[in-house]
Amino acid sequence: MKLAAYLDQGTAAYGWVEDQVWTASRVATLIGRKFHISYSQILAAVTRSASLAV
Numbered sequence: 001m002k003l004a005a006y007l008d009q010g011t012a013a014y015g016w017v018e019d020q021v022w023t024a025s026r027v028a029t030l031i032g033r034k035f036h037i038s039y040s041q042i043l044a045a046v047t048r049s050a051s052l053a054v
Contacts, residue, residue: 006034
């Protein structure tokens with residue numbers, strides 16, 4: 001499943017019921033849970049890709 005599909009399920013589907021807002025922290029936690037990778041690892045990969053494209 002793609003990240004967008006997980007996000008479409010809403011925050012309550014993942015236990016955050018106090019409000020219905022996706023925060024950066026919640027998205028990072030979701031990425032870790034579903035894809036077994038840290039948000040910082042993703043940012044590092046994107047940064048490397050961007051620097052190679054220049």
